[in-house]
Amino acid sequence: MQWKSIAECKVFGDLRRLAKEPFDLTVQEALGPERMQHLTCNGPEFDLLYACQRVSKEVVDALQALADECGLAEQFGQMRNGAVMNRLWNYPSEERQVLHTATRDIVSSSPACPGATEQAKTELEKLKIFLAEVEQGKICNGHGEPFTTLIHIGIGGSDLGPRSIYEALLPYKKEGRSVFFISNVDPDDSAAVLEQVDLARTLVLVVSKSGTTLETLSNETLVRAALERAGVDPARHCLAVTGQSSPMDNPERYLRSFYMYDYIGGRFSSTSMVGAVMLGFALGYEHVLEFLKGANQMDEAAAEKDIRANIPLLLAMLGVWNHTFLGMGTVAILPYSQGLHRFPAHLQQCDMESNGKSVQRSGKPVSIKSGPVVWGEPGTNGQHAFYQLLHQGTEDVAVEFIGFRQSQRKQDMEIQGSSSQQKLVANLLAQAMALAVGKEDENPNKCFSGNRVSLTLMGERLTPKSMGALLALYEAKVVYQGFCWNLNSFDQEGVQLGKVLADEILSAMTKNKKEDSDSLASSFLRAVGMV
């Protein structure tokens, strides 16, 4: 089945026309209680408030028609069922299934793709046993002492998702356990971590699907050398998450290998062993199950065709409205939750690596812009940093707030009549309101134009379950937007050229061949004073 881009849909022209006069948020009563209540979508663990989007009923209806005509929900269903979605139709491509959802279907009585879910269950069972053995002291260091620390070595998809989730769930950490991350090939990254850990009590988890990632292997080598210097046998401390039969799938070098499969891309792999091993060590097995359950509930909700009743799909369509029709080039993810401080960096990866493309699945160039630039920092911090531009700048940014009614640790105080958590939520809502309605003033420097769009995802509390739901929500949003623009969201050919050229430069740098002295690589090296 060949699908089409939204640009080829009948309603595309209607939306273009509607975009010339989008809903005006600044007129009196624009944000009345009725609109506020009506433009709310309830889903698992989160509600989506979209009254502060520049959409009318007509626009949402047209977005629904667009979603229907492009068969978005059908494509999502096919993906979950195991269709080969990672492909181009007319050119050689990776030709893989896309089954990150299968890792969450382990909690479902009727998984969409039973084979993949069986594989996920097998790995999870291995993990459960491993964690129990660590807990019981059956797995321990050479002196019979338990492991307290884990170093997670990975990069990109093997790092950002797991790391941001770990940071988000710190209050759920098992007593006495801690995790460190190494990703960058910069030798200062590993050195900084190695300064802080007691290697004798440390497990080292190396994560690479191919088993050949340059950064990860370099960092593994540096850490193994440190283990040896510390008089520790690496084979007793190192764990692998890798593809079956990869060069890293080697019991002589690793205490345990957990498998990841080619049908899960790195940026969608947080709920596979890529995230689960580290999270299991840090939080315990039960919390991992809760996390997967939250993700599964969102996957189920994401299958709904009615965009007004499907948070991820609605989020995707509102994003398309802002990006494709209203021309906003960037999306700011602003969580009002310090625990989510690295989550925007994960979404930046998940979104930009998936949809930063110029070619449709047909092989034809895209005729409209594909994925936006995604960035963000937590509020209220950002309010004292870059919000100035959001309110009064000339770049039009689509804002996505994420908030929770309750704090995680509940260590709060009433100060000047309100708790810090109340102040936090009040600030989130105030920002949405200020962006939308604006303010006039005699002094032009104190004017706020308003009509700056935001939406708010509101949850009860950041827990393993709601974290799983939030992750799956954004994964589904990215997938849906890729379908809209008719992209293959699941490859990353754009990173290949840099790899090839890095080898060329490295070769010029280390061999310093005379005959290469006129090459581009040598010119660059000379320019930065490296030869």
Place this chain on the structure above:
Amino acid sequence: MQWKSIAECKVFGDLRRLAKEPFDLTVQEALGPERMQHLTCNGPEFDLLYACQRVSKEVVDALQALADECGLAEQFGQMRNGAVMNRLWNYPSEERQVLHTATRDIVSSSPACPGATEQAKTELEKLKIFLAEVEQGKICNGHGEPFTTLIHIGIGGSDLGPRSIYEALLPYKKEGRSVFFISNVDPDDSAAVLEQVDLARTLVLVVSKSGTTLETLSNETLVRAALERAGVDPARHCLAVTGQSSPMDNPERYLRSFYMYDYIGGRFSSTSMVGAVMLGFALGYEHVLEFLKGANQMDEAAAEKDIRANIPLLLAMLGVWNHTFLGMGTVAILPYSQGLHRFPAHLQQCDMESNGKSVQRSGKPVSIKSGPVVWGEPGTNGQHAFYQLLHQGTEDVAVEFIGFRQSQRKQDMEIQGSSSQQKLVANLLAQAMALAVGKEDENPNKCFSGNRVSLTLMGERLTPKSMGALLALYEAKVVYQGFCWNLNSFDQEGVQLGKVLADEILSAMTKNKKEDSDSLASSFLRAVGMV
């Protein structure tokens, strides 16, 4: 003296015309050794390579004419000399000097604004004495034990700069000292820090110029309560950085108060006591002096009128070329140095809060776009995350790489014929090359269009001195771009409306007044289920 925007300059039209056919980086030999060598600007601690910008000699000449006609270097000189640069010409405004450079002029024999530099010297002398007393144990806790830890409480300008610099200079930390930061009003932020420190051995540094910042006061209250619960006298542990005679300038509540002045805005305050107290505790006084020295050298270099010989001014003008003339809405700051992992967040603040404006200093609306969205993460991490979009996406991003020839800690190994540091630099250069030259391929999915611009700031090693230089470099860039667009880069009126509305919502939230039930605030609260 009233200056003008670049849009009013004679050469503006020429540049518009030149922007229709910018230099093509993809043609054979475009990046020859001559261009590479020629388009390099040497400055203190850093070289700027700009061969991969889409500029010809004609363009750089026109940018020079623009800089001259707008009197950019003169304005910069006036700012350093103490002119009232924080103002609008025809409307009420803050009417303040802008003198962050004076805090670095303490190392100069002829400071540009001697009065302000005297004030900086006085505070620095107080800091020197304080640090010596901490070192000697004259200042200690109630049990006579030395302080090992400092909690820095601040937000925005009182947080991001100091925090990113602390992270960058960790290898220079004094043995046994550590620093934690609390910024967000989210109560989980303070709770997470309080879990990790021994309060009996901890100094608490509260940073707020006005002494009234909501987040900072709330966090201070939470921390003081924790100190009391721990049986510790807060007045013996708390320090203040604040304006003279602010509500926080109170010796009964603080062991010491260090002053900041109204002529230094938060986002430019890292070299004032805002950064120096924490850095002095963590790194020692001598390293703070080195840091200031590096900043001062860059300030001096930034005064040069020839844009080809002034890194910050050249960086600013290339940014204007990319943003105003080539239409790139965002700038990505990509440091190939893990130590700089939070530096892009600081620059995001410094740039977007300064130049995210819509009104010129004259009070007239801007006729061209003002400041861009600034974002970024360290390489090589980003290569495995969002670089896909940089190479093959449809958003055109202006990239700024930052690299160093040597690592900080020099704990490196040769792996497969090269060190990790060599791999790191090779990757930086390869990315610049790949973005610029691109690659053709039969498979459209493997095509790289090229002509994607980057520049590279290359230093020898990330040290206190080069960190100071890098900070001052970007501060001057931001100031110069504000001059170009004729903005007051030194106020932040855009944050006011949100503050007012937050109070309104907080009031509706806590009082839950019946008569307010139809207000906008109440509608928002109901929509998120908070009433």
